[in-house]
Amino acid sequence: MQATGQRIEATVRFGEALRKSRERQKVSLNTLHELTFFSKSYLSRVERGERNPERVLAELVDEALGANGRLIRAWDSDYASNRTIVGSSGGEATKRREFITSAALLAGGAFDDLAGQPEPSTAAVARLRDALIPTTPTSQAASPAASLSRSLIRAQRDFAAARYLPLADELAALLPVASAVSTPADMATAARIYHLTTRTLIKLSASPYAWISAHKGVEVAQASSDLQAIGECRRDLISLFHRAAEYRKARDVAISAAESLRPQLADATPHAWGAYGALLSTGAIAAARLEDRHSALDMLTEADEAAHHAPNLTLGYGHVPIYKMGVSIVLGDAGTAIEHAKAVIPNQIPTLERRGSYYTGIAEAYALWGKTDRAIRALLIAEKIAPSEVRRSGTRQVITELLRRDPHSKLSGLRGLARRVGVTL
Template identity: 65%
Template sequence: MPDGNADALARLRDALVPDIPAQAGDMPLQAFSRAVTRARRDFTAARYAGLADDLAELIPAARSTSSAAGRSLAAQVYHLAARTLIKLSAPPYAWVAAHQGEQAATASGDLRALAEARRDLVSLFHRAADYGKARDLTARAADLMRPQLSGAAPTAWGAYGALMSTGAIAAARMEDRHSALAMLEEAAEASQQAPKLVLSAGHVVTYRIGVSIILGDAGTAIEHARGISPDDIPTVERRASYYTGIAEAYTLWGKTDRALRALLIAEKIAPAEVRRSNSRRIIEDLLHRDPHSNLSGLRALARRVSVTL
């Protein structure tokens, strides 16, 4: 991990679990709301290290707020902290953020916050390889939230669809094709009601690619990728995931030159995404498949992300 990321991660960790009782944060609600909006923008732009620093500054305010609107914003801060810590490969701290986010979301009663908090837990159970728990949490959350979606705010629809998309990945890991595809269909339906920056049809396609890869169907993953334009994915974070998914599918398909091309595009879009563990595994796989590779740029890319044979 780059030193800047490690320092930012440590500051966020200490904000979540301070060494001494934390001082209450004093931030007017409007300023708090604007700061959370900026933080969401930074996450979608894959600026994780800077975001970790900003979130560390926001957590005291999240901890001290008591109004329903403030608790909803607090839940969003913890949600962004959990997602950022996952991106920075720090799941133990992400569990802390997710737990605090669940508490804030429950106190707020905000459907969007509840869906985001549940998604964080699903993601963390998935990363702990407890795929059954992740899938079942998603299914239970769907049963509870679905009746509340009628008339819900567009952002709540987006959070619900993102939860379903994440749960579909866990179901695929269980080889539960039926549940995975059903969850993706729910996510696609939710995307029609959601703001494009929160959950677009293009976002859902990136998860369709992931599910197809997990189920061993690289060809279907590529078909999904070809079915949309990258411009249909409005956030940098998901657009980079689109290309790393293509790279993984082409690697499984044995088309290493196309896999490398997709990784290089992903790196150009969001360098932080190519430094994550899944992208690094793809690069390692490409190197192992052809240790004397003459592919232009592969070894240079491996050096940039500190991957060696």
């Protein structure tokens, strides 16, 4: 009984320190939830001494409240010497369950499908491949526009929520219909399906098949004369050239596509403006890779203007600042990247996919800056929001670099995160 009493007393000490720091900074529990993505009820129970928190919580609230390590030291003082990895009292097993539970609530269960299991991803890619390259001719479908549009909306929602594996099944069913369209309106919808397929294949690290989808998308988009479809599918080509390290080609395709679309934008729809701005943002990254700072910044300036014509649509809140962060990172200016990040209110970013990208971008900037602890905290938040984003190759490289730089890091989250995404040294 004495040990139990001591444990409760220790919990209360950390909880009181958290509550006092939060109240000193005039931060509500709801705001702290938005900053750390731990639930408000969980945070409240920690403050009252009713839950034994993991160290990752101490790391995140210390950063969020600007406690300069005080809350981490309080947690270490209360728990570090007695922490175990078994049972219900805590440790890595509990942390993993908490991450899975939180991520499933936030991202619709994508964590369960992707955590350390390459087979589902491989099978999803195979289904998309077979739909793109059928073994038998596709039968012609009569006027599929209405049902195709409704299905596309559902698929776009899954992409926005970073649910890439169920999305692959939806797209595999839509692609045969998309290949059979004939009217301009149907072609515009079909081009968006190819666009979404390309983006999904990129997320699943299947660039060879993404090239096939992108090529078909460009052909159908051009035939439809739909500015949004043309912009989206041209952007896919830019992304793929960039991933192939063909940066000059990516930049030049972006410049050429922008020049052809610009004269037609005067009466364009907000969606078309959004596709135009997204195209320029992607081209800016390629220009930065070439150390063409002038072109990169010009493209971002124009993308910013396009965003004013496309609020909360293709170029929703946070899109251009995230690309500004990316350009700054490529140009080696981590401090500027963080300044761009500070201009964004992450909870207002409309999709989990983009919100996850925001935090992985912050992690990359802090890693470049040499601030390992802050990089890890950003990655842990990204995992809670959109777990599949943390498993992408670029983010895995950041995790690998952080492990290499500090293989014995006392930040418990780094080693646990590396295990969950399959990164080893």
